[in-house]
Amino acid sequence: MSSKPPEGLPAPADGGLPATALAELPLRPLGVYIHVPYCASRCGYCDFNTYTASELGGGTSAATYAATAIEEIRLAARVLGPGAPPVDTVFFGGGTPTLLPPADLAALLAAVDETFGLRPGAEVTTEANPESVDAASLEQLRAAGFTRVSFGMQSARPHVLAALDRRHTPGRLPDVVCWARKAGFDQVSVDLIYGAPGESDRDWAASLEGALELAPDHVSAYALTVEDGTKLARRVRRGELLEPDDDLLADRYLQADETLTAAGLSAYEVSNWATGPSAWCRHNLGYWRGGGWWGVGPGAHSHVGGVRWWNVRHPSEYGDRLRAGQSPARAREVLDPRERQLERVMLGVRLAEGLPLAELTPAGAAALDELVGSGLVAPEGLADGRVRLTRDGRLLTDTVVRALLSDL
Structure with a gap:
């Protein structure tokens, strides 16, 4: 919000x-x-x-x-x-x-x-x-x-x-x-x-x-x-x-x-x-994990199948639109495949379960050696096919994400 x-x-x-x-x-x-x-x-x-x-x-x-x-x-x-x-x-x-x-x-x-x-x-x-x-x-x-x-x-x-x-x-x-x-x-x-x-x-x-x-x-x-x-x-x-x-x-x-x-x-x-x-x-x-949700209320955000939208912000306008039989959505965006992949990487890497290696481009995968060497990505996770952050990596999540998305 x-x-x-x-x-x-x-x-x-x-x-x-x-x-x-x-x-x-x-x-x-x-x-x-x-x-x-x-x-x-x-x-x-x-x-x-x-x-x-x-x-x-x-x-x-x-x-x-x-x-x-x-x-x-x-x-x-x-x-x-x-x-x-x-x-x-x-x-x-x-x-x-x-x-x-x-x-x-x-x-x-x-x-x-x-x-x-x-x-x-x-x-x-x-x-x-x-x-x-x-x-x-x-x-x-x-x-x-x-x-x-x-x-x-x-x-x-x-x-x-x-x-x-x-x-x-x-x-x-x-x-x-x-x-x-x-x-x-x-x-x-x-x-x-x-x-x-x-x-x-x-x-x-x-x-x-x-x-x-x-x-x-x-x-x-x-x-x-x-x-x-x-x-x-x-x-x-x-x-x-x-x-x-x-x-x-x-x-x-x-x-x-x-x-x-x-x-x-x-x-x-x-x-x-x-x-x-x-x-x-x-x-x-x-x-x-990129699921679907409907956000109800003034200023609420929603996402379904790569379409994201957000409601008008003031409760008065919100109520007026619904009473008129209209959607309260103010605007929306339709994510293309590249944008959806960006989001999967940015959000997935934050989870302890890790990000599947299959979500990375070749350039993103190539960045892993340096990230492991810097102590930001756990090497044992890679053996399981997932990118998992170390404790230091959690402190520098944005740095990891930038490296994994350098070519996108």
């Missing part, structure tokens, strides 16, 4: 897709992403397509959002047609999805089930800020069919949370995780951010230990980035805060990997650790 979508080509008013794209639908798992664009307040580092009540003005309100988004779910079913497989994963992101009442989230999930069908054992995730849920709401979500919850922890230190403009206190996390476990969620994940202004080595160590004390099934850890147009970027530009240092971020990453690995979680993707394959986020794996 970045603030800078590409320009793209005009999207059809009815949302229709080429027959070649639809023909690929049965070949891969299908996911649905539901974007809930509301937040109680805006975090200083965030450039996602989200709105507070004061920013929305006369736009579509949270009270009517579920009914509006259900119209897009029905549109998706018409566009994808009878060839669409049952949905394998549903992911509610934002924004803060749990600002909506549990009944609204349940209605959205029920609409997906009614229009597409949910595959048996489907993974259904919601993101949640710790202050936006309680024991009762989590019980309602679990009863509605949600199987996984991802809490935005970010840090265990109050001054770091304050630097990020987060509203919750560290003491809230043990409570919400306990409530989620009691409600019966299959998987509990926590998100962390490292490199915030004022964060020390000791602070980051405390955040990692605090996360592990929650006994999560899954941990995501991301380096803080300074995005244009954010409050954080303005403060850095004015000299009030220092931009995160690349060497410090690398040290923080290594610290995370060492700590999490020692505790029994392993990295299955560059920024994601889990207790085992059953705890991997299947929805995100769909993105990384």
